[in-house]
Amino acid sequence: MADTICASQGPRNPRLGEVLLAEQCVTARLSTGTTEKSSPPRGRRARKRAHLVLDAAQAHLHLDLIGLDERCTNLRFIPHKGRRGGAINANFSRDLERAQEHNNKGFGIYLQPNVGNGTKADDVTACTCLFIEFDHMSIEEQLVIWRECGLPEPTFMVLTQGRSVHLYWVFTVPIEPERWVVLLDRLHLAAPGCDQSCKGKNRMMRMAGAHYINADGESNGVSEVINVTGYRYDAAFFEETLPLLPSRQPCNRAPRKFPRTPGNLRKIAEALDCIPRRVEGSGTYSEYRNILWGLIAACAEEGYREEVAIDLMEAHSPSRECGWHIPQVARSGGEQIGPGTLFHYAKQHGWRSHE
CATH class of the missing domain: 3.30.70.1790 (RepB DNA-primase, N-terminal domain)
Structure with a gap:
């Protein structure tokens, strides 16, 4: 050995x-x-x-x-x-x-x-x-x-x-x-x-x-x-x-402003906003499930309850319009998922922290 x-x-x-x-x-x-x-x-x-x-x-x-x-x-x-x-x-x-x-x-x-x-x-x-x-x-x-x-x-x-x-x-x-x-x-x-x-x-x-x-x-x-x-x-x-990673393109759309969002949540909201909205039937359930779990972990790290993360995701990819039930998915697991998962996916779509 x-x-x-x-x-x-x-x-x-x-x-x-x-x-x-x-x-x-x-x-x-x-x-x-x-x-x-x-x-x-x-x-x-x-x-x-x-x-x-x-x-x-x-x-x-x-x-x-x-x-x-x-x-x-x-x-x-x-x-x-x-x-x-x-x-x-x-x-x-x-x-x-x-x-x-x-x-x-x-x-x-x-x-x-x-x-x-x-x-x-x-x-x-x-x-x-x-x-x-x-x-x-x-x-x-x-x-x-x-x-x-x-x-x-x-x-x-x-x-x-x-x-x-x-x-x-x-x-x-x-x-x-x-x-x-x-x-x-x-x-x-x-x-x-x-x-x-x-x-x-x-x-x-x-x-x-x-x-x-x-x-x-x-x-x-x-x-x-x-x-x-x-x-x-x-x-x-x-x-x-192994196949090469695609070149990362910057987020094409102008980031939305969140003037009423507390400062410690603004970074989280902006990262989530750079990820495209979920499309029903696109085979991306596990990906968006993990993004949601990462969002919950990021909010928890800043002292916010799970409901805050659920509200953010409902605004991003609404349950009724995107073919999933966000509260149910949120509570189906995710203990091993940390805040980094959210930011990882956001970076894949061109998000960069400005801290």
Whole structure:
């Protein structure tokens, strides 16, 4: 296995021994991550158990394939959409036992593939891999979608036990965050229909070995590593082969003035105004859903309630005229979407902050 990566560049801690595994009530290594799509999901039979057991072997395999140092790997425990409770930051090395406890409390367990001293975007110091997901097609289709998109075979995949498979392409050498952001945008361009919210230097991805907790608070099964090739890629390969991003044109229309809008909301309103109005039947639901969630996060960051964001979006792309129900969409999820999503889409349409 390649050397592990840590923001502090210290020697790697040894992996959990069998004694500690037993103390944590997690399973020892049971699989090697070569599961094919025909293999039965191992966790489904445990759906009704009172106590869920985290598969530490799968969790470590996930880290090993990316090349992460467990001491420097950030985790986050996130409640299922619509359930109470806020996200909790954690560390893989110190908090694997806590991860199991929170998994039993109904939290999903996520890890941060990129290396950073924290979970904010500015904390990320090195990027280890490209990743992508689709959630609007069958699992069987997702397992081969990379071929249809003309992409190289992934290093490995994670079968989440939800609606999606996560595809990873691991770099031979980690790259700078600025370089990575452009590459991931180009990867999304090469994979039409992928989840556009699955980006961001500090993006959290579902951790193998943890149970996927559904909306009813029950386990769908254990997320697991599958289809391991072990292939690693130079970032230069993707820079040569992925489609180029279109040149960004400035916003053609003159920005509207918002004289009665409070100063801390003006930037948000102007960014939203630069994004074209949603067109019903245009296949852009997931994109505008994420824009709405980013708008809610941006408003919340400035101290405004969700209703303010809903009013702004109703003025921009009214529910009755644009074929969606904004309040319902607003409350359907979005816990992982931050303010940057709104500004990202606005920049795609030529918006620039004047701060």
